[in-house]
Amino acid sequence: DVKVTQSSRYLVKRTGEKVFLECVQDMDHENMFWYRQDPGLGLRLIYFSYDVKMKEKGDIPEGYSVSREKKERFSLILESASTNQTSMYLCASSSRRGAYGYTFGSGTRLTVV
């Protein structure tokens, strides 16, 4: 089964900590994405990447950075975690321009205390 794997299902971090969320896909997809999902706000795009070492800002990139050193891995970094970054984080991948749909991971529920 092809899949997108997120490293942690649940994570609790302290305010000010640097947080790494890892995502790995085994489908040889060119594109990878990070979204966060909050009640009433839906899915919001943080960053995406269409190639190794390439990245594009999404709608809400502030407070986040990303790294894509290998095609299969896309990392989301919270430089200094804050309580307003408590959320469900979803990684996805797609082939080319997503004409065949996105494959999502199961999500990481991050709580910042």
Next chain:
Amino acid sequence: SQKIEQNSEALNIQEGKTATLTCNYTNYSPAYLQWYRQDPGRGPVFLLLIRENEKEKRKERLKVTFDTTLKQSLFHITASQPADSATYLCALEDSGYALNFGKGTSLLVTP
């Protein structure tokens, strides 16, 4: 600004009936539109993609229509089952590479 609107009110229907969910959009010229299913605490799962030159697409009990003049897509589940209960998301791609999602409509199918 670009908007994707889905009915925020939950849709409750009886098992066996057809569920119809609506997606309206503004300020997009999409080449295609996608529908996803999301269960609580899980990531969305891709269901169907319909292209701008397709009026209708079917997959098993699912049917999607796409009217680029009305800027609307309808998503139908026929012979609905309690296992179809979930949140359904509509998604469109902007001028870049990333999908934008509607906030979803919750469907509850009762026996």
